Amino acid sequence: MKGYKSHPYIPNSVLEVQKEMLKEIGLNSLEELHAEIPDEIKLKEGINLPKPFQSEYELKRHVEGILSKNKTCKENLNFLGAGCFQHYVPALCDEINSRGEFLTAYGGEPYNDFGRFQALFEYQSLVAELVDMDVVNVPTMDGAQAAATAVRMAARITQRDEVLVPKAMDYEKFLIMKNYCAPDLTLIQVAYNKENGQLDLEDLRKKVSEKTAAIFFENPSFLGFIEENGQEISNIAHDAGALSVVGVDPSSLGVLAPPSQYGADIISGDLQPLGIHMNYGGGQSGFIATRDEEKFVMEFPSRLFGIAPTCVEGEYGFGDVAYDRTSFGHHRHEGKEYVGTQTALWGITAGVYLATMGPKGMYELGKTIMQKSQYAVKRLSEIKGVKGSLFTGVNFKEFVVDFNETGKRVKEINRLLIEKGIFGGKDLSKDFPELGESALYCVTEVHTKEDIDKLVVAIQECVKA
């Protein structure tokens, strides 16, 4: 019989066993299986793939060989952020998410997958404290998806179809939201204040209307600054009968006020900063939080795990809250959006992170980041022709470095930096042409003073070169 016999991954690839089982079902060979598939569409030749490695060792050595061509943010010094952040991942996070039980569980019930339900319920509860809201969902794909769903929820609640979004946001995130909201919703961009980067309230007031379902803004913004007028923006939304939807970086919430405290109705964000490795972008994971009101809860497309009593006094059990909202419920495509495999393991990981960090850890994290990024801005500003921060106002973690007066292109500077083992900030010249040659730098708790000093010296050299 054709096929790869006695393969370690396939117990029943043993020929004798196959014969025995085939006999049991009245067949003589594996080829007699797939009888229902018409010959015309069966492959005659088999597919054309490279010869498989003949041993686990060779496979491992091969893949390690390929991976060794990557240059990591561990051996190099990385200042890229822009939605994916290099934070320290406590050992417990990896320990737990590599536990085989969590790694290979999927869709079991609250009885046999009790730990999965509890861990995700706890994740919901922990993020809820961080954002000071009563409802948080099982994680969605990424922060962009979370934002897209959040504004769709707002549109369903308000029965309106325009969403105001900041011009100063990640262009890729904008594209994701745009595609996801099409064809039902229209996204309208609100300008930013050229001075301090903040949402242009005048433009906002101009664009808000009785068609506005939601005002979506971010804090800290994509360009890193802290949006000061959160409450005012929320008021403008509410005055117009719209909802205030805020995207937030959870790593900031030890020191920054959660959006719920300045009027947000729905909060979205990305969990990746909370104990999840960057994974070339594979660590993204979105969350959405609302108040515990039926009109909000019933608009979530995601699963929501709830705690419940069992038939034994004092025992906790878990289950799905309002399951029939979802596309897994009886209404299928008439449920809310759709649900499916998203990023649960990262949710569990974020839970481990928050439980490990505690309130003090989150405060210190925020504080250290504030200090180190301010230090970097200050030191970079000392370089002739470089402005450490293009905007006035205070930043969290990220800031726009202005290279316009150096006469060098960011692209060129970054190329030179790579040679020095440094990954410079994201080049903004394409998505934000109005900012000229500027780059979005990210500084977190992983950067030591020495690292920042090294960056400053390197940029100095690049600018001179």
Add this chain to the structure above:
Amino acid sequence: MKGYKSHPYIPNSVLEVQKEMLKEIGLNSLEELHAEIPDEIKLKEGINLPKPFQSEYELKRHVEGILSKNKTCKENLNFLGAGCFQHYVPALCDEINSRGEFLTAYGGEPYNDFGRFQALFEYQSLVAELVDMDVVNVPTMDGAQAAATAVRMAARITQRDEVLVPKAMDYEKFLIMKNYCAPDLTLIQVAYNKENGQLDLEDLRKKVSEKTAAIFFENPSFLGFIEENGQEISNIAHDAGALSVVGVDPSSLGVLAPPSQYGADIISGDLQPLGIHMNYGGGQSGFIATRDEEKFVMEFPSRLFGIAPTCVEGEYGFGDVAYDRTSFGHHRHEGKEYVGTQTALWGITAGVYLATMGPKGMYELGKTIMQKSQYAVKRLSEIKGVKGSLFTGVNFKEFVVDFNETGKRVKEINRLLIEKGIFGGKDLSKDFPELGESALYCVTEVHTKEDIDKLVVAIQECVKA
């Protein structure tokens, strides 16, 4: 109060909790603890250690920084063996021995540590099949310790006090056995045949006597050759009323006969080749095997886990066989040698390895090693002045490369090889001065043809240089 408060590793380092607990036991401060220790011997100043790292991140980065000074056998090409071997470690081995439950268990009972008992019982049983013997112990420190205990067992059984050992053995192992057997036993070295390296039977016959407790020999020997006269040596031992004790490399037993089949009464060896990383020598782990006869079993100092029925029909339970033999039993120092923490996790790992490899895997492993090492010998012999193998006869995994005619010292060649990213074989010139400038090379399944060819080219260049 002094000390490091609110440390993550020490829950009760929280000041308030300490006060509460102190109050409970009628004290006011931590300093009032240790009341029983006389002031004269209490430290006044505290000890002088570096300031601890203030975060897990800094600790990790610091240690990674130090470790990065190591050059590994993964980035480089390693041909060192001599008791510690670079084999492929299947992913399952690391997966299982990093499971927190196994990693942090210790001395529980067969009820709550059921898995530990079963895993170690299975390890014993798996090694038993490999060596074709009925009794195997819970692992001891390393192969040298196993050999030392094996000959001590033989001495107790025979009530004699001389042990014959091969001259062609690891000098460090010899020292370990010598220290461990002193002052009761005398080790007498038996010469080897200069031609083929094998035990000199003439010399052996000369030295064996009614004082001989055991003839200890190794197969494959330290110098890598296969000892052909196993049965004859065992016969000589038995004829003299001594026991035949054989040290063996378990990775050879898929293709080589186990010593039990050529007369061995006790087998010893090191488990490190069976799925355990080299760990700079930290992966060593010894085993001892005998027949299931009371006179052997009762001489083991180690724990021996046995299978037993429970009060539930058909259920397996586990326990200690003949516990009172050990120094943990009622006889304390009159028990057999002593017992304590040894290398249980490596025993479990070796069990996983053997269960994963199966009979076919062990055969193929042996075969591949035979082929690749023969290939290396052949190719090395093509280099002018180099003899791929100094001895005639067949080798397993290791072989003595003779550089005498190159006019170069092994030390120098190895230095040059390091520059090319190759770790050459162990320099034998110190421990085996009679072999001149020769080195013990090791080739296993991890070496590809390309690797070996690279070595050959490199040595060629070194020899010329």
Add this chain to the structure above:
Amino acid sequence: WDEPIIFELSKRGERGVLVPQAEDEIVDLVGDGVSKIPASMVRKEAPKLPEISQPRVLRHYMRLSQMTLGADVNIEIGQGTCTVKYSPKVNEQLARMPEMTELHPLQHESTVQGILEIMYKTDLYMREISGMDRFTFQPSGGSQAIMTMASVVRAYHKANREADKRDEIITTIYSHPSDAAAPALMGYKIIYIHPDKDGYPDFEAFKAAVSEKTAAFIVANPEDTGVYNKRIKEFTDLVHEKGGLCCYDQANANGLLGVTRAKEAGFDMCFFNLHKTFSTPHGCGGPATGAMGVIKELEKFLPAPLIDFDGENYFLNYEIANSPYAVGKVRLFNGVAPVVLKAYAWIMSLGAQGLYEVAKVAVLNNNYLFKKLMAIDCVDAPYTRGKQRVEQVRYTLEKLTKDTGIKTEDIQRRMMDFGMHYWTSHHPYYVPEPATLEPTETPSKEDIDEYIATLEHIFKEAYENPEIIKTAPHNSVCHRVDESGMDDPKQWAITWRSYLKKSTT
């Protein structure tokens, strides 16, 4: 373990991990950093996260993990349609190397040649396996892939200026719920085709449904019943005739690898769930990848970037997807690279012969299970009598329920007492008292026999001692949950803080 909720472990003053502080020189220069935060944005009260020492956090989650029935510890047959198969540990080891985990997605291409090579080659292999011409790994799950397919459909018709007129998408009731829900979200009207009496999608109904309004046909084949639509080519031909596109939900293509492909069946697009068909671990529900492939003609509508090779270097290609109608983007960055890496390693450890073996054994295991279960009096499976199923079967316990009153949900709870999964089905239950079982290629014959024996034991109980089933589970981690509050806003509690509020009033 009787483990508390994590908030109950909190003790004021305990720390789980210490965080780096700014160096003294930094503090000297910038101060405490936080004083600069605008007053309106200062957090006044710390978040009420628990304060727990590190060993206690660890113990908590270790215990929770032990209370989770992952594929690593149980016989996976009972999670039908989910294709829970063995995820090799070596692949996990590889994906956890810093050369994978410590990469930022915006690093310059020259610094990520390794992962780009892997993604590029996996694309090539996927093309071979499906017959499609180009894959994107951006969709990070099956549903997102379906949404992306619907987006491409929209883009395609827009480019052809037919978007307005084509507003219908046809699917079948035994395709995944997302095959309807995701296109519906993208604005399409959904038309469901029901099965004919043999369980095949009803061709006559289909003919009636296809028209100039048809934007696309999105379907799984085999469907959740395990029935393979033999006339699939007629279906796709018909759609093409009318100008629509054909999208293949191959989330679970486990029974077809190397046997038949999307291309031969006439599809323009398809996607594979790498965590189903290609063995990457399910992770309690992601992260995942819905690798989506299209024919050449549709390539230009895919979300950007695609990964390409110029003969020397791998690079992110933004040029291909430059149609003004292109989807743009569906997920941040470049998808879940470690998942692609694991799928790559899996393919490279099996090759063409191995993938064929996977499909054949998955189908063999399924039909063996099918045969054995059908021999049990109270088990039946509607449709295609006497014919083979592909990789799974949807059974019915209608007779059991009639005889004993025990419902499929009761059996489900009781199975957990034996440490096994058992899945009923997606809602609504078109098959009465359904159970969907899918053995994949991973269980051995002994495993399957054990699973069957356990079911038989429970069916026997149903007739002899139904009470034990109704009150199950007995030996699982927790007892029967009172779900009565789950749909009641006054009672539901989605977070601990909400639970505390509601349980005190």
Add this chain to the structure above:
Amino acid sequence: WDEPIIFELSKRGERGVLVPQAEDEIVDLVGDGVSKIPASMVRKEAPKLPEISQPRVLRHYMRLSQMTLGADVNIEIGQGTCTVKYSPKVNEQLARMPEMTELHPLQHESTVQGILEIMYKTDLYMREISGMDRFTFQPSGGSQAIMTMASVVRAYHKANREADKRDEIITTIYSHPSDAAAPALMGYKIIYIHPDKDGYPDFEAFKAAVSEKTAAFIVANPEDTGVYNKRIKEFTDLVHEKGGLCCYDQANANGLLGVTRAKEAGFDMCFFNLHKTFSTPHGCGGPATGAMGVIKELEKFLPAPLIDFDGENYFLNYEIANSPYAVGKVRLFNGVAPVVLKAYAWIMSLGAQGLYEVAKVAVLNNNYLFKKLMAIDCVDAPYTRGKQRVEQVRYTLEKLTKDTGIKTEDIQRRMMDFGMHYWTSHHPYYVPEPATLEPTETPSKEDIDEYIATLEHIFKEAYENPEIIKTAPHNSVCHRVDESGMDDPKQWAITWRSYLKKSTT
């Protein structure tokens, strides 16, 4: 889980992992390799190892791991003398980096500067912590360290030409059994000192025992009872007066870190079990390290090599231990380096203040537990009434046994029903119906309270429902084992093959 013995999982033809084969070119040149094996040495029949697929091997060991009560999952108080504390996961991560695992011990020093630096610095820190002048990490467990101490004693007296006359080693009954067994193996006559009525080693008896025949005094302090010998300096002085050496068993120095040291108490040698005092994980019983320190005068007898620093490079120093009487070697290569690495990381995360905190909290926890347990009527602890103990206490349940017939072993088995450890004591039981409990610094107050409450619950059962204790365990992984065959050569079965032979006859 009701998991079979691994041999029962075997299925002919299954493979767990594939092994590299020689390349074709190699085969062409050397053939099959195995034909060259001398006929006498060919294995004729393959070893009867089981044949099992990879997922099944994994599932087997995953299940066994879940059935093991490691410190990561339970409240560790019940393994007295074992000092089972928290082993930080970050240390484990570090020790599993290839820069640690993939080092061959014979690599040239220039290629292992990192690990040598760590071992060298750990030596320096150990010197500070103990007051000794040089450490070796070669002994790979406490017992081997004791054996090494005895070897150094022998070497020292040999060098002084007193070896023949000094053939006695003195220890105490509450020191570890190996403190007697290992020196006995090294040829020494063992003299045990019993405690006086207060539980301190009897000084009068000791005076009588010390003589010119005394080679050394090897002792733990505190002993297993948790009693600290206050007059220890008088003991060591006396031994020195008579020309003997003093060896300190500090396997568990957890209660003394930063409080008092071997040096001040007058010892010439000591050792720390890194898996006890310095938190490296116990690994089901090793691999481990018995870090052994000596005063300057004894350095030259240590096993070689020692690790040194020439101001620029770290190197293996074979010169120091060049006494012709030196021990030579006790373990292959340079000990268990990853264990040393983990201890280094632990020290660097605590510093002097942290080690002091460890000792204080370990003693605080112990005395808190002590106080609470002594308040229970049926619990007592002989010796030093009303005084503090150091890090552990040996209790007696004599009253309980008298009252109820329930013995300490019965309590032990019953504790397992609650997922907790409980250790009786080393044999022989000098303290009747003993229990040795050691909370270390790891459990929280709540953990200790829970442990106490569980014990109280069981004691109550002993009076009210003793049967449930006698037949325990009920909820553990297996039921009461019939140990009757364990000492019977006809019945014992140390391997599966032996079990099969014996159970069929």
